Amino acid sequence: MSAVPPIVFGITGASGAPYAVRLLKALTAAHRPVSLIVSKYGMRLLATESGIESIDALRDAVGIDAWASYVEVFSNDDRGAPPASGSARTAGMVVCPCSMGTLSAIAVGASRSLIERAADVTLKERRKLILVPRETPLSAIHLGNMLRLARAGAVVMPASPGFYHQPKQIADLVDFVVARVLDQFGVEQNFVARWKGQ
């Protein structure tokens, strides 16, 4: 494992599993250690949307060598794991995709799972918390929770790809969102060109 502190990465049960897989690949390719936590519904959506039925299958999708070097998995039930404590050094946290259920729990500091607790810790330690929600339409409750989180310091970046780079395939749309998340952590990527004007 690297001496660089890990990015805590929560995968929850919003639609958008391909974003999670691509982001995990990109972070490990950039040699960034990851503390990975997958909720029960995060795993279900990985199966439904990406055909990934287990953590072992996720490891195979990311690549066994990259996984062994950079990924540590924690149970979402284990609120005694390192990401649950502010004393454990991290480089921040991303929840991608982020369900409205998890988003609301983070907004009120519920901390009923490791993902929720780690997000709570990330906010209280004033570290970077990136939330990538996917829902439409958004109710006043959803919007209120997002506003509360933005005011508390979280970066709320909906999985909402742009089209100005003229995507040709679904992977281009996924890459667009993932590239913006990587920007938040200062991780360089070479799969989406930066806009330089027309």
Ligand SMILES: Cc1cc2nc3c(=O)[nH]c(=O)nc-3n(C[C@H](O)[C@H](O)[C@H](O)COP(=O)(O)O)c2cc1C
């Ligand atoms: C196929 C499927 C798609 C779903 N899509 C979304 C979604 O896009 N956004 C969302 O907030 N919840 C979605 N849900 C509901 C969440 O998975 C559900 O609220 C779950 O309890 C979230 O738990 P978690 O945040 O612990 O993963 C979906 C559920 C299923 C089964």
